[in-house]
Amino acid sequence: MIGATIHELTTAYAAGERSPVAVAEAYLARIDALDPRVGAYLTLMRDEALAAARLSEARYRAGRPVGPLDGAPVALKDVFCTRGVRTTCGSRILETFVPPYDATLVDRLRAAGAVILGKTNMDEFAMGSSTEHSAFHVTRNPWDLTRVPGGSSGGSAAAVAGGLAAGAFGTDTGGSVRQPAAFCGVVGLKPTYGRVSRYGLVAFASSLDHVAPFALDIVDTALLLGAVAGHDPLDATSVAAPVPDYVAALAGGVQGLRIGVPDEYFGAGLDPEIERAVRVAIDVLRELGATIERVSLPSTEHGVATYYVVAPAEASSNLARYDGVKYGLRVPGKDLIDMASRTRAAGFGAEVKRRIMLGTYALSAGYHDAYYGQAQKVRTLVRREFEAAFARVDLLAAPTTPSVAFAHGAKSDPLAMYMNDVYTIPASMTGLPAVSVPCGFNAAGLPIGLQLIGRALDEPTLLRAAHAYEQATPWRQRRPVLS
Amino acid sequence: MSSGGARRRTPGEPPATVVRGGPPSYDTVIGLEVHAQLATSSKMFCGCPTTFGAAPNSRTCPICLGMPGVLPVTNRRAVELGVRAALALDLRVNAACRFARKHYYYPDMPKNFQISQYEEPLAEDGWLEIDTPDGARRIGIQRLHLEEDVGRLVHEGDFAAAQASLVDYNRSGVPLMETVSRPDLRSPEEAAIYLRAFRAVLLYLGVCDGNMEQGSLRCDANVSLRPRGASELGTKVEIKNLNSFRNVQRALEYEVQRQADALAAGRRIVQETRLFDADRGTTRPMRSKEYAHDYRYFPEPDLVPLRLDPAWIASVRVTLPELPRARRQRFVSQYGLPAYDAEILTQSRALAEYYEAAVRAHANAKGISNWVMTELLRELGGDDEAALARSPIAPAALAALVRLIDDGTISGRIAKDVFARMLAGGGDPEAIVRREGLTQVADAGALEVLVDQAIAANPKAVADFKSGKAAAAKAFVGQVMKASGGKANPAIVDRLVQEKLSRI
Numbered sequence: 001m002i003g004a005t006i007h008e009l010t011t012a013y014a015a016g017e018r019s020p021v022a023v024a025e026a027y028l029a030r031i032d033a034l035d036p037r038v039g040a041y042l043t044l045m046r047d048e049a050l051a052a053a054r055l056s057e058a059r060y061r062a063g064r065p066v067g068p069l070d071g072a073p074v075a076l077k078d079v080f081c082t083r084g085v086r087t088t089c090g091s092r093i094l095e096t097f098v099p100p101y102d103a104t105l106v107d108r109l110r111a112a113g114a115v116i117l118g119k120t121n122m123d124e125f126a127m128g129s130s131t132e133h134s135a136f137h138v139t140r141n142p143w144d145l146t147r148v149p150g151g152s153s154g155g156s157a158a159a160v161a162g163g164l165a166a167g168a169f170g171t172d173t174g175g176s177v178r179q180p181a182a183f184c185g186v187v188g189l190k191p192t193y194g195r196v197s198r199y200g201l202v203a204f205a206s207s208l209d210h211v212a213p214f215a216l217d218i219v220d221t222a223l224l225l226g227a228v229a230g231h232d233p234l235d236a237t238s239v240a241a242p243v244p245d246y247v248a249a250l251a252g253g254v255q256g257l258r259i260g261v262p263d264e265y266f267g268a269g270l271d272p273e274i275e276r277a278v279r280v281a282i283d284v285l286r287e288l289g290a291t292i293e294r295v296s297l298p299s300t301e302h303g304v305a306t307y308y309v310v311a312p313a314e315a316s317s318n319l320a321r322y323d324g325v326k327y328g329l330r331v332p333g334k335d336l337i338d339m340a341s342r343t344r345a346a347g348f349g350a351e352v353k354r355r356i357m358l359g360t361y362a363l364s365a366g367y368h369d370a371y372y373g374q375a376q377k378v379r380t381l382v383r384r385e386f387e388a389a390f391a392r393v394d395l396l397a398a399p400t401t402p403s404v405a406f407a408h409g410a411k412s413d414p415l416a417m418y419m420n421d422v423y424t425i426p427a428s429m430t431g432l433p434a435v436s437v438p439c440g441f442n443a444a445g446l447p448i449g450l451q452l453i454g455r456a457l458d459e460p461t462l463l464r465a466a467h468a469y470e471q472a473t474p475w476r477q478r479r480p481v482l483s
Numbered sequence: 484m485s486s487g488g489a490r491r492r493t494p495g496e497p498p499a500t501v502v503r504g505g506p507p508s509y510d511t512v513i514g515l516e517v518h519a520q521l522a523t524s525s526k527m528f529c530g531c532p533t534t535f536g537a538a539p540n541s542r543t544c545p546i547c548l549g550m551p552g553v554l555p556v557t558n559r560r561a562v563e564l565g566v567r568a569a570l571a572l573d574l575r576v577n578a579a580c581r582f583a584r585k586h587y588y589y590p591d592m593p594k595n596f597q598i599s600q601y602e603e604p605l606a607e608d609g610w611l612e613i614d615t616p617d618g619a620r621r622i623g624i625q626r627l628h629l630e631e632d633v634g635r636l637v638h639e640g641d642f643a644a645a646q647a648s649l650v651d652y653n654r655s656g657v658p659l660m661e662t663v664s665r666p667d668l669r670s671p672e673e674a675a676i677y678l679r680a681f682r683a684v685l686l687y688l689g690v691c692d693g694n695m696e697q698g699s700l701r702c703d704a705n706v707s708l709r710p711r712g713a714s715e716l717g718t719k720v721e722i723k724n725l726n727s728f729r730n731v732q733r734a735l736e737y738e739v740q741r742q743a744d745a746l747a748a749g750r751r752i753v754q755e756t757r758l759f760d761a762d763r764g765t766t767r768p769m770r771s772k773e774y775a776h777d778y779r780y781f782p783e784p785d786l787v788p789l790r791l792d793p794a795w796i797a798s799v800r801v802t803l804p805e806l807p808r809a810r811r812q813r814f815v816s817q818y819g820l821p822a823y824d825a826e827i828l829t830q831s832r833a834l835a836e837y838y839e840a841a842v843r844a845h846a847n848a849k850g851i852s853n854w855v856m857t858e859l860l861r862e863l864g865g866d867d868e869a870a871l872a873r874s875p876i877a878p879a880a881l882a883a884l885v886r887l888i889d890d891g892t893i894s895g896r897i898a899k900d901v902f903a904r905m906l907a908g909g910g911d912p913e914a915i916v917r918r919e920g921l922t923q924v925a926d927a928g929a930l931e932v933l934v935d936q937a938i939a940a941n942p943k944a945v946a947d948f949k950s951g952k953a954a955a956a957k958a959f960v961g962q963v964m965k966a967s968g969g970k971a972n973p974a975i976v977d978r979l980v981q982e983k984l985s986r987i
Contacts, residue, residue, distance in 0.1 A: 081552040094551065101545050103552060202551040206784035236556050236786050314784055317584050320595035321549045325650065336590050336648060363586075363779035372781060 002163040006072040006220045020071030024053035039139040040159040044118040052115045070113030075165035078119035081200040090122040090134040093347025103200020112227040120155030126204040129420045133351045142480040147405040150180030157184040160214045168214040175424025177212035178436035182400035182449025193431030194239035197232030203318040205311035218467040222246035249460035250467040255289035260393035264300035277440040277448040303425040309375035316359030400436040400449035437466045438475040509708040513668035519691040520699040521564045527631040527658035528555030539651040547656035549593025561658040564690045574609030582783040591634040600628035601780040623665030632657040671735035683807040687832040718752040724759045734759035818848035833868040844882035875909045884912040937962040
């Protein structure tokens with residue numbers, strides 16, 4: 001039952017072949033046995049998970065499961081507020097923070113009957129691409145424990161890849177779900193900005209943060225998205241558009257779809273093995289009936305620089321509240337300002353401090369126009385280029401990452417780390433939906449991800465193409481061996 | 484903006500001295516920034532109630548406490564109230580506006596930024612006409628924007644020396660409207676007049692309860708001097724902590740004098756923020772720690788731009804009431820009231836409406852005005868909606884009281900007794916007069932007996948009258964009034980006394 005997809009599990013529950021409690025217990029036992037080596041979790045919610053599984057089991061016995069996620073064992077990045085369960089964001093400053101409320105995501109998952117196993121490791125405040133910037137411990141890639149799982153949602157990706165959860169949620173701000181999905185050989189979907197409520201997601205960069213699921217396959221991805229998408233009166237940026245039946249929309253294949261391949265995503269810096277795998281994947285899509293054409297997105301090269309102005313600017317503001325006054329860490333000082341300074345000096349890690357400084361600088365008087373103002377203009381340019389491309393094509397296909405999972409400590413230079421997000425950042429900045437789906441392995445047996453990007457709110461087309469590709473290829477059958 | 488500094492109420496104020504016109508060789512230039520708490524039932528970005536005076540931190544939720552992960556959602560009613568004020572003050576309501584984050588570190592601000600508006604405010608470019616001793620003046624209003632209030636910090640001792648500080652976040656997130664006037668005010672007195680007129684407009688609109696003691700209305704001032712007749716503005720100083728009309732005037736008078744003395748002594752004015760000390764009646768510079776220099780504004784990414792439908796704005800416009808100045812002018816023309824009466828009666832919409840309801844019931848405009856201005860306002864201790872709602876005397880009852888005087892049923896003196904009974908127990912003045920037997924004695928037959936008795940008992944006064952002292956007749960009137968227990972109709976008594984004496 002470990003390694004089964006959510007739809008396989010819940011089908012088995014409904015048929016009386018599996019028990020949600022037994023499955024939850026099996027996952028918890030496997031976490032106990034293997035997570036000390038992987039480090040996917042920060043906090044295990046053993047009692048809550050078993051209680052939820054028992055309720056789920058009772059519903060199945062009564063013949064009234066609440067939906068296709070009822071009893072599904074899932075993990076949550078420790079960035080989502082969980083009432084009564086500490087939510088650390090991978091930071092010392094929130095090490096003791098116990099939220100008095102649930103994020104909308106958590107509400108909706110509970111309402112859907114999901115069994116939440118625990119809270120997963122992450123780069124501190126979601127800033128990083130390797131989960132090495134967690135204040136607590138590193139997470140290892142289940143395919144190769146000497147390598148990173150990607151980040152910042154590395155704990156959730158490793159949990160799904162390693163059979164430590166059947167599905168998971170992370171957040172994708174510049175690629176923080178798609179990149180670890182690619183590194184860990186699972187599916188990661190960043191939905192359209194506003195499609196899923198951010199209420200209760202501890203903010204890193206508000207205009208870029210997306211709630212995003214990890215799954216073993218596209219059907220599960222569609223199920224997870226469907227359970228949590230939709231307007232939330234608590235999030236003013238959430239979209240009011242009705243939520244389609246994403247699973248029903250998977251049928252139909254790619255016949256007649258026009259898929260654009262942006263030149264700029266195949267430039268210098270791209271690992272040749274990844275380029276080969278992605279080009280082969282695009283050929284598969286062509287053979288399945290899609291029309292492939294080259295497109296150009298010339299502003300791609302400015303994406304990373306733009307992102308590293310906008311995201312730190314918003315972060316410097318969002319993280320201002322951690323001052324030791326109300327919750328979390330407090331380091332006493334000689335006065336209030338001194339207390340805030342000491343608390344922040346002790347509570348934040350180096351990468352978070354670096355970004356707070358970058359962002360504060362970018363917003364400060366005299367530099368605001370040159371940095372923040374200019375970055376907003378580039379963001380508009382990038383958006384227009386995508387709009388122009390989507391006037392011609394239905395989807396874009398590209399690599400998710402320029403490299404495969406790297407070794408721990410390999411990217412100690414922040415800029416080298418930042419460049420890992422070069423292909424994922426544009427969809428973050430434009431808010432367009434994008435999915436990373438496994439498209440093969442390199443010679444060392446490390447997973448490679450194919451990225452598909454769609455039109456705003458067109459997750460149905462995006463998932464339909466990803467599903468067609470997945471069904472035509474063998475990659476999802478291959479799982480890492482952890483025992 | 485809402486300062487992070489110690490801008491809170493200071494008790495005890497000596498009376499203001501009025502200096503008109505400022506120092507002789509300078510023109511005074513003043514602009515006011517007014518923060519008004521919008522009269523919504525819930526906060527600007529969450530559902531918490533805005534009630535004043537609740538137990539500390541009992542009116543809070545994760546959103547107004549700035550917990551990790553929370554998001555703001557704009558209060559529609561606050562936007563509507565802002566638009567009402569903007570339309571009444573002839574500001575241009577922008578088709579789209581946005582909120583922005585304003586950053587500074589202060590423990591009373593849970594997020595360490597305030598959601599405010601910066602480059603794209605709700606409304607811009609309007610004016611308020613005020614009546615000054617030198618005539619009507621139009622004071623420009625540069626902008627109107629919405630923002631959230633911060634919490635309240637209680638220190639043990641002062642900010643720097645405090646061993647501990649307590650924070651009450653009940654006020655955190657309460658909706659505020661900031662209006663920035665142009666530097667059109669020319670004296671501290673004008674500034675106070677502007678603030679009063681501004682408050683009256685807000686009260687009429689129902690946008691703010693105008694209560695300065697509770698902090699619903701707060702004021703900061705920018706003041707500078709320039710050589711008389713010069714067009715270029717001098718260096719301005721911002722003064723904070725002006726929390727009453729009197730303090731606005733006192734603080735500005737002090738500051739104008741301070742600047743004039745400095746300029747006269749050849750010193751330069753430093754651009755700075757100063758705090759008014761109401762106990763000393765002086766201003767002092769705020770330490771730079773108490774206010775930030777760079778607020779690092781940027782558009783609030785958690786809120787989408789606010790787009791206001793012109794049809795909706797038009798629907799708000801048609802609900803605007805008659806405003807104080809127009810009503811004041813109408814009271815003079817329609818009711819023939821003196822300007823002074825009209826000014827007092829129109830300070831609040833509730834009072835003006837009370838007055839007009841009373842006049843509709845009994846058309847003695849000046850008589851009712853006198854009773855409202857002297858007796859009623861003294862007893863109510865305020866002219867706002869709440870005070871008038873508490874009034875035990877309805878407009879129709881006050882009108883009935885004045886009618887009883889006008890038709891001779893009771894005297895003015897008796898009326899005060901009746902008024903006191905109405906205050907104590909409510910009720911209809913006619914019933915009180917009947918029950919207590921207070922009806923004025925107008926029966927000439929009954930009064931004639933009393934007059935005869937008075938004349939018979941005072942031969943000396945009769946002799947005085949006969950010898951030409953007309954004033955002696957007054958003594959008889961007084962005695963008859965006394966004998967009647969005040970119920971005699973003085974006019975009839977006077978006539979009877981004159982008749983009787985002339986026949987002797």
